[in-house]
């Protein structure tokens with residue numbers, strides 16, 4: 001989507017909670033209204049005509065109904081990379097431009113993916129619990145799985161997928177990937193079929209964007225192909241994986257384990273996963289370091305200032 005909106009000095013509407021280090025400067029510099037949790041229609045009846053920009057996060061997003069209720073809306077400025085909760089088709093149709101916060105979080109999310117992978121393969125979190133329970137006094141912890149030299153498959157070789165690949169190459173792994181098409185300038189083998197990639201991977205890492213085309217693409221069949229020695233790592237979105245099939249595969253040990261930062265219905269995590277030692281669970285903290293969240297805040301504010309002052313966005317979604 002290209003920025004094509006006109007310069008606006010209109011009111012900014014905040015949709016959903018934002019971290020304090022974002023909210024502080026936001027409310028200092030801009031005339032901000034906050035969308036209430038209740039009596040939304042009443043709020044819109046009074047205020048909709050003055051809103052030129054909506055600010056939100058990847059957790060909350062903006063639906064078509066809200067966009068259509070804001071006749072002066074020209075831009076949506078998002079804190080976060082994923083825009084799966086923003087109805088971008090409606091935004092496009094209405095001529096509303098959208099920005100996100102790419103690149104600045106890539107390293108931390110890639111670090112998290114590698115952390116989850118090593119954790120689940122070597123049982124770091126599970127063996128921590130083993131030590132704390134005093135179980136070491138009764139005997140040794142079971143053997144883990146070697147990471148170095150293994151076969152890594154990456155679903156979605158975008159910014160984060162590439163950063164994961166670069167890290168894992170240093171472990172002597174071989175990297176292959178699946179996406180809609182081959183990525184230019186990389187030598188990693190491309191698998192046209194995700195099932196084929198899974199069949200040829202020890203670790204399948206999900207780093208793809210979540211959209212209608214990728215919903216549930218990590219299916220029961222893909223998990224079956226990954227097999228009883230294979231691990232799934234997901235730092236993308238829960239919606240990309242058939243979560244019921246994943247739970248089933250883990251409970252029945254049809255895959256070896258999983259490292260999950262994201263879930264289908266956050267913050268709810270399937271009950272069945274809570275007692276499995278071959279699953280590492282993280283509360284969607286891929287980008288959650290002080291440094292990265294500050295960088296995201298800075299980029300979010302750069303987009304907002306640039307749009308309000310010049311009518312363009314620094315990092316529009318493409």
Ligand SMILES: NC(=O)C1=CN([C@@H]2O[C@H](COP(=O)(O)OP(=O)(O)OC[C@H]3O[C@@H](n4cnc5c(N)ncnc54)[C@H](O)[C@@H]3O)[C@@H](O)[C@H]2O)C=CC1
Nearest residue numbers: 081082156157158159160179180208209213235236286287
């Ligand atoms: N766990 C966390 O805290 C975070 C998670 N994310 C997630 O990671 C995702 C990727 O982020 P980036 O690498 O920065 O985005 P990106 O846009 O650079 O990469 C997305 C990749 O998905 C691929 N893709 C899109 N639609 C596809 C389809 N239908 N079939 C196959 N491949 C498709 C693209 O070709 C691209 O390779 C985000 O969309 C977001 O959902 C992002 C930041 C933090």
Ligand SMILES: O=CC(=O)O
Nearest residue numbers: 058079080081082
């Ligand atoms: O999940 C987080 C994001 O930035 O997207």
